[in-house]
Every structure is written in structure tokens, then in C-alpha cells.
Amino acid sequence: MPRSNDLHVLNLANVSAGKSTLINALLGSSMLPVANEATTAKVFCVHSSDEHESSLCRTDSSLNSSWTEATEYKLSEFNNDPTSGLVEVRTKISSLQHYGSSIYLYDTPGQNMAVSNKHQNLTQNMLPKRFFTHIFCLIDATNRATDDEKHLLESYVLRHLENNKNVQVLFILNKVDEIDEDREGGIDEHIAKTYLYLKKTGFYSPSIMPIMARDASILRRLKFNYRLTKSEKRHVEMMQKIEPQEINKLLKSSILTDDLKSEILKKSNYTNRQSIKYLNYISCCYSSLLCKQLGETMQKKDANFIDQYCIRIRFCKCLDTLIQETGICALERYLEHYLKEGTTLLNQFVAAEETL
Ligand SMILES: Nc1nc2c(ncn2[C@@H]2O[C@H](COP(=O)(O)OP(=O)(O)OP(=O)(O)O)[C@@H](O)[C@H]2O)c(=O)[nH]1
Ligand SMILES: [Mg+2]
Numbered sequence: 001m002p003r004s005n006d007l008h009v010l011n012l013a014n015v016s017a018g019k020s021t022l023i024n025a026l027l028g029s030s031m032l033p034v035a036n037e038a039t040t041a042k043v044f045c046v047h048s049s050d051e052h053e054s055s056l057c058r059t060d061s062s063l064n065s066s067w068t069e070a071t072e073y074k075l076s077e078f079n080n081d082p083t084s085g086l087v088e089v090r091t092k093i094s095s096l097q098h099y100g101s102s103i104y105l106y107d108t109p110g111q112n113m114a115v116s117n118k119h120q121n122l123t124q125n126m127l128p129k130r131f132f133t134h135i136f137c138l139i140d141a142t143n144r145a146t147d148d149e150k151h152l153l154e155s156y157v158l159r160h161l162e163n164n165k166n167v168q169v170l171f172i173l174n175k176v177d178e179i180d181e182d183r184e185g186g187i188d189e190h191i192a193k194t195y196l197y198l199k200k201t202g203f204y205s206p207s208i209m210p211i212m213a214r215d216a217s218i219l220r221r222l223k224f225n226y227r228l229t230k231s232e233k234r235h236v237e238m239m240q241k242i243e244p245q246e247i248n249k250l251l252k253s254s255i256l257t258d259d260l261k262s263e264i265l266k267k268s269n270y271t272n273r274q275s276i277k278y279l280n281y282i283s284c285c286y287s288s289l290l291c292k293q294l295g296e297t298m299q300k301k302d303a304n305f306i307d308q309y310c311i312r313i314r315f316c317k318c319l320d321t322l323i324q325e326t327g328i329c330a331l332e333r334y335l336e337h338y339l340k341e342g343t344t345l346l347n348q349f350v351a352a353e354e355t356l
């Protein structure tokens with residue numbers, strides 16, 4: 001029986017709207033298969049709980065159904081297995097406060113009419129059989145209001161709402177990083193247009209949250225010291241959101257040795273991009289030392305180590321600011337609200353089950 005504050009979130013959208021990227025951003029990994037083409041071919045149920053100490057996965061395939069370590073490679077293998085329909089992942093999303101509850105995130109195959117019926121059927125068959133507290137409906141800011149999207153909103157979301165009136169629907173306007181403000185107006189304008197479009201489609205008072213799932217996913221992985229691909233590294237360099245003045249301010253207020261300060265300043269004089277790279281480089285080099293040696297070295301007052309520690313903390317603070325700008329933290333606070341308070345829907349559901 002579901003516990004009253006557990007969340008069951010269905011991620012729905014057309015192909016390449018960023019459903020899997022969004023879940024990867026929450027996980028801070030690149031576990032779920034992502035690509036710029038029809039990619040997710042199974043339903044992935046990601047179950048996050050404080051009680052999960054490692055990340056495991058299994059599939060309903062007849063050949064292999066035992067729990068095994070959840071890696072990008074393994075999940076890609078399951079995604080390509082023609083005999084399976086559901087892939088389960090058990091993990092703990094460290095950026096979320098769970099308040100003793102669980103969250104189940106369902107990643108689904110894109111629902112475009114031109115994509116194979118098999119993809120559509122997987123989601124269609126699952127909708128009436130499973131219980132959902134939330135539907136996250138991703139809208140691609142670069143490809144809004146297509147026929148496929150209207151079909152998805154009308155045939156899946158509105159139809160599901162007819163019989164499940166208390167399900168919380170959140171519209172996630174993804175890829176807002178692609179909006180060209182000079183030509184298309186700002187994010188505010190996009191949200192206003194999306195709101196009108198959703199109202200016209202039949203949603204009474206749609207809640208819309210803007211997100212940059214790809215940036216969030218890359219920055220989170222950078223923070224957790226995962227290896228980025230070459231193009232992801234280039235992307236981080238191009239973000240150029242840390243202004244040169246910021247780097248200088250950061251350095252001035254740091255307690256680094258003068259030698260190290262002038263070394264970094266020399267590099268940061270080249271370009272903004274190189275200074276981000278350099279900050280990243282030196283902070284990553286020392287991060288593995290942090291936990292093991294911190295207590296010991298603090299006692300010895302090892303000034304050199306404290307310098308390295310400080311720059312890592314400051315680098316993480318810069319990253320945290322960038323991560324906040326992607327909108328992912330707002331989504332996490334939204335989820336935490338329900339993890340803490342529960343949903344009236346679930347309370348009603350549990351009460352109904354108890355009286356049976
Ligand atoms: N510019 C930009 N690209 C993004 C963003 N989120 C995802 N993408 C890109 O969009 C493409 C598709 O992302 P996926 O996460 O695989 O999309 P999906 O909705 O899971 O797609 P299917 O599984 O095929 O239905 C990838 O190339 C991502 O890098 C974003 O916020 N901004
Ligand atoms: Mg996907």
C-alpha cells in the first residue's frame with residue numbers, strides 16, 4: 001500500500017522534449033539514456049528513498065530480472081532489450097529532502113504520432129494501471145504547440161484528468177536556454193504565451209515552471225566530479241556566466257597564498273572561459289582529499305591544504321548559483337513541499353483503502 005506522502009510522478013512529453021535529461025539532472029548523473037532522437041523505448045521507474053544506499057536496477061525481461069548496479073551502460077542495454085517493457089531503478093536523489101517518504105519518477109517514451117505504436121502503447125497501457133500523484137508535462141520551448149503536442153495534451157493529460165481530478169499537473173517549459181530574447185522576447189513572454197495556449201487547450205489554471213534541464217544536468221555532474229564529455233565541457237566553457245569581475249572578487253576575498261592568487265589571476269586575464277576551466281581544474285584535483293584529510297590537516301593547520309579547501313568551497317558556491325539559474329532547484333523545492341506535506345489525493349486514497 002502506498003504511504004501517504006509518497007509521490008508518484010509521471011513524466012510525459014513528445015520525443016526529445018528533455019524528459020530523461022530532467023530526471024538525470026535531479027539524479028546528478030547521466031544514468032538514463034539521452035539523445036537528440038527518439039531514445040527512451042521503455043518505461044523507467046526511478047524510485048528514490050533515503051533508505052537506498054546504492055543505485056541498483058532491474059528489468060521485467062524474462063532473461064535477466066535480478067537487481068544489478070545501475071550504470072549508464074546497463075540502463076542503455078535494458079533500453080535496447082526487445083523483451084522488456086519496464087525498467088526499475090532504486091537510488092537516492094541527494095539534492096532532495098525526502099522527509100522519510102519515497103518518490104517514484106516515471107520516464108516514458110516520447111508520444112509523437114509518427115513514432116512507433118509500441119512507444120505510445122507502453123504509456124497508454126500504463127496510465128490506467130498505475131497510480132500517479134503528479135504529471136509533469138514537458139513543453140519544448142523551441143517546438144511548442146505542435147499537432148503532436150496538442151494530441152498528447154488532449155488524448156492523455158486531459159483525458160486522465162477527467163477521471164483523476166486531483167492529480168497535480170505541472171507544465172515544465174524546458175530548453176528556455178534556447179530562447180533568443182532579442183528575437184522572440186524574454187522567458188516571461190514565453191510563459192505568458194504558453195499559459196494562454198494551455199488555457200485554450202482546456203486547462204483551467206495551468207502551473208508553468210521554466211527549466212534548463214541540460215544545463216542543470218551538466219552542472220550537477222560537474223559538481224559531483226563526474227567526467228563530462230568533450231562537448232559538455234565545451235558547453236560549460238561557453239556558458240560564460242561567471243563574469244571576470246566575479247573571479248577577481250572571489251580571489252580577493254579568498255585566503256589563498258599570494259603565489260597561488262597571482263597564478264590564477266594570470267590565467268584569468270586570458271579569457272573568462274579559461275579561468276572557469278582553471279578554477280575547475282584546481283578544485284577537482286583536490287576534492288578527493290577533502291573528506292579524508294580535512295580533520296587531520298585542520299589540526300596541523302596546514303595552510304596549503306586550507307587554501308585548496310577554500311577554493312573548492314568557493315567553486316561549489318559559483319556552481320550552486322549557476323545550478324539555481326537553471327530552475328532545477330525550484331522544481332526540487334516543489335517536490336519537497338509535497339514530500340513533506342503529502343497530497344490530499346494520496347491521503348484520500350490511503351483512507352479509502354483502509355476502510356475497505
Ligand atoms: N538546449 C537544450 N537542450 C536540451 C535541454 N534538455 C534536453 N536537451 C536536449 O534535448 C535532446 C533530447 O533530450 P532527452 O532527454 O533524450 O529527451 P526525451 O524527452 O527523453 O526524448 P525521448 O526519450 O526520445 O522521448 C538531447 O540532445 C538533450 O541534450 C535543455 O534544457 N536545453
Ligand atoms: Mg527519454
